[in-house]
């Protein structure tokens with residue numbers, strides 16, 4: 001009797017270990033496929049050129065709109081650090097060509113992924129990339145579901161309600177003093193427990209707990225990335 005019980009326990013443990021190993025292998029394979037897909041989607045894309053011509057067309061000459069973007073190789077590590085949970089909502093304030101939005105959607109199990117971008121040409125590009133991603137994944141429901149959760153909003157981020165988000169990313173290196181001050185005011189509408197990831201800038205408010213600073217690769221080089229949690 002004892003032997004049977006012992007064998008059952010050992011068998012269950014063994015099965016659990018095999019299951020864990022299998023899911024780790026599957027996860028690693030998925031992330032390789034995702035990386036390959038993302039690189040293919042943005043292969044030879046001139047987002048910076050589109051940003052420049054849009055700024056010329058609309059007579060925008062403030063530094064807040066200087067273009068730069070995330071690198072896929074570092075962005076999933078950056079996001080991983082704030083431990084996204086399934087059913088959480090991610091916002092990218094100033095999403096440009098949508099690299100961070102697509103990377104968040106395809107690498108994590110988020111329920112909604114929103115990118116806000118003022119320049120129409122970049123919004124159009126981001127939407128084209130989502131369409132292209134859809135065509136590449138074919139009937140793969142794993143990716144199709146993730147892609148259907150993405151929404152790109154063509155607007156000034158200062159006019160948008162971001163209060164539903166759990167994780168906010170702002171690639172804010174070029175944002176000037178006034179722009180950054182306005183964005184910090186927007187953060188006050190976030191829920192307690194929300195996390196904010198921001199390049200270069202810092203949040204000076206005791207309602208936000210400073211979590212970490214790391215240096216990560218961006219399209220223009222290595223840059224500081226700060227993370228915060230709303231606690232009050």
Ligand SMILES: C[S@@+](CC[C@H](N)C(=O)[O-])C[C@H]1O[C@@H](n2cnc3c(N)ncnc32)[C@H](O)[C@@H]1O
Nearest residue numbers: 064068069070094095096099117118156157171
């Ligand atoms: C440095 S880029 C980051 C792009 C993207 N988040 C990434 O990391 O790959 C910043 C973007 O914010 C946009 N932007 C700047 N101010 C904005 C505003 N007030 N409202 C909406 N978008 C804005 C710019 O046009 C630009 O595309």
